[in-house]
Amino acid sequence: MAERGASSRIGEAPAWARAVELFPPSDRILSTILTRQAERYGDRVLLVSGETRWTYAQAAAVAAASAQALVDAGIKPGDRVALMCSNRPEFLQVYLGCAWLGAIVVPINTALRGLQLSHIFRNSQPSLLVVEAAFLAAIDTVEADVELPSQAWMIGTAAETGNTKISPVPLPALNDRASASHVRPGDTVAILYTSGTTGPAKGVCCPQAQLFWWGIYSARALGIREGDVLFTTLPLFHTNALNAFYQAVLNGCTYVLEAKFSASGFWAAARRHDATVGYLLGAMASMLLAQPATGDDKAHRLRVALGGGVPPQIHGPFFERFGVPLVDGYGSTETNFVFAGPIPSDRPGTMGYLAEGIEARIVDADDSEVPEGQAGELLLRASEPFAFATGYFRMPEKTVEAWRNLWFHSGDRVVRDPDRHYRFIDRMKDSIRRRGENVSSWEVEQAIQSHPAVAACAIYPLPSELGEDEVAVAILPEPGQSIAPIEIIRHCEGRIAYFAIPRYVRIVSQMPLTENGKIKKGVLREAGVTTDIWDREAAGIKVRR
Structure with missing residues (x-):
């Protein structure tokens, strides 16, 4: 070694240049890459995750066996497999199996809830959901009209799922191995959802x-x-x-x-x-x-x-x-x-x-x-x-x-x-990036707008002490209504990802508007941290995940 x-x-x-030569265009698919590298490196350690160690040879075997488990569940090339899991080897096990088979993995941000999670299920229409036990409760936050997959696998164990929307079975054991499917370099291996700014x-x-x-x-x-x-x-x-x-x-x-x-x-x-x-x-x-x-x-x-x-x-x-x-x-x-x-x-x-x-x-x-x-x-x-x-x-x-x-x-x-x-x-x-996560202002506004006392709202970025942005919201209450900033925070919990919940809340009596009646977010952003703004971090309020 x-x-x-x-x-x-x-x-x-350099190694990367040799890899370009080793894998000509038609071979730039994961099953071929894993197989060829397993032959080359064998017992060299590829993955370290917690107590798990996979050699190159073992990783290729895991991919083939995971693909067979998917085949046994009726998953075909091109089918979507939704995956809601934290950083653990089972994530890669499912990903490798999908790539080997030609199925499409749909990784889901584990912080998503409610509206955002519902949109991903509606759009991707997965045939199988693989979910870590810790996130079963998140699945319960999807909207009532969302059709979830009929099959669900659970990673890890939970004493009580507390979930009424799916009935997961344990992640299948790895046994038989599937042959690599005929996959082309242009075939989709993953659908990764990236937050929009003016839409879902x-x-x-x-x-x-x-x-x-x-x-x-x-x-x-x-x-x-x-x-x-x-x-x-x-x-x-x-x-x-x-x-x-x-x-x-x-x-x-x-x-x-x-x-x-x-x-x-x-x-x-x-x-x-x-x-x-x-x-x-x-x-x-x-x-x-x-x-x-x-x-x-x-x-x-x-x-x-x-x-x-x-x-x-x-x-x-x-x-x-x-x-x-x-x-x-x-x-x-x-x-x-x-x-x-x-x-x-x-x-x-x-x-x-x-x-x-x-x-x-x-x-x-x-x-x-x-x-x-x-x-x-x-x-x-x-x-x-x-x-x-x-x-x-x-x-x-x-x-x-x-x-x-x-x-x-x-x-x-x-x-x-x-x-x-x-x-x-x-x-x-309009865009916000908070600590490595893209925040869709549209999605946050949709969640806040659902509060009955909110007439209008606008999400905008303010600078963070740590670099990138913090999420701020200006809220115009309905006539005769009053809203405490903490109400907005609690209203957002369970509806959107924790990292998208505003840090700053500003209650206003009127919004700055363009001639067309659109909110001038630039005016709000340029005003910065005003004297009438509420800061949940300064108030010691923690977001419930």
Whole structure:
């Protein structure tokens, strides 16, 4: 086995480049990747998750056996399998089985409730639901008219389910193995729901080859070497942690999956696993810096960490204290790792440089390119087939809108500087990103608007002390009605994800309106934290999850 984190031999291509050669276009599907890497690496450890260890050979066997369990349940290629599970090996077991069979996994954010959860079931119409016992109560929050799958598997055990909508059976044991189905690189392997800004969440159709390229482009940006130990605490239902698994399997690495991020326990876990590559987003780096300094701050083997969305002023202090450079980057569920900075960054806080294999344009409202240094919408296109998502599931109008003129329209306002750095300015439409999660203002407004005393409301972002945004809401009560801010918080609980529940509540006597009668959210945002705003964190109010 290669030494962990060992450099490639002089003159030898990096692991990611060898993977591109090893897997020509028709082989960029997970069953072929797992099979071939199992033959190559055999007993090398691929996955570490809690007490579970899978070698490369075992991972391929798990995928085949999981696929057979799905076949036995009547699942066919193209069927959707909804998966609501935290970071644990069973998530990957189900995912690998779906990919091996050609079924489509629909990972669900475990924080979703009510309206948001109902929309995913309506849109994806899964044939099977796999749910961790801890989230059975969440299924009870779906709206009454939602048709849930007739089959449900439960991960873990629960003394009493307390659930009236489904009757789950235990996750089947793995026995017989299925042969890999005939799957093509452009076939959808997962539908990942990404929060919209002016409507319900869109299900991004991710083809098999897109995840392959996530593994290649990310490994290239992070300088991943064969034998590295990739350490993530990010949730598997998002792109980042899922594509880190592909980084591992394509590059002969070990993938370490922790249950969740802990600022106080992060470095101890990194040392325990002998990790060499880490994954941080937004406020996570700030939280680590806020921990008390110790003599062990540099007592680890972490060589580099992803730092997308980390504020620029954090990079220097983070490197000085922990000895770990943070890699700037940019990607989205629909695209890939399309921008990356050098290691260490030469312009902290920017998006970095355009990745090889990607084309980019910055345009005005008519899709015409704007001059260098001028802000406009970022458009992207990949040169490799199926390196990007193929559209939004059962949303043809939204797909055409986003991919019009043969370019993916990111909705992000970006500037390209003369030195070829790209800088993110803001979203073209109203958007909120809180601690690594996209918050749909439309969905939150729908939940709050259902309160009988609310005449109108507007969700908007306010800056967070930790970077990114905090969720704020302005509320206009119905005539003759009064609303306490705490009522809004309690009303939201169980209806939307905990991270989308507003921190700031502002009760207003009138809304700022445009000539067309639309609420001017920019006016509310620019006013900032006003004297009449209520802050639930300052009030010591905790959100019930």
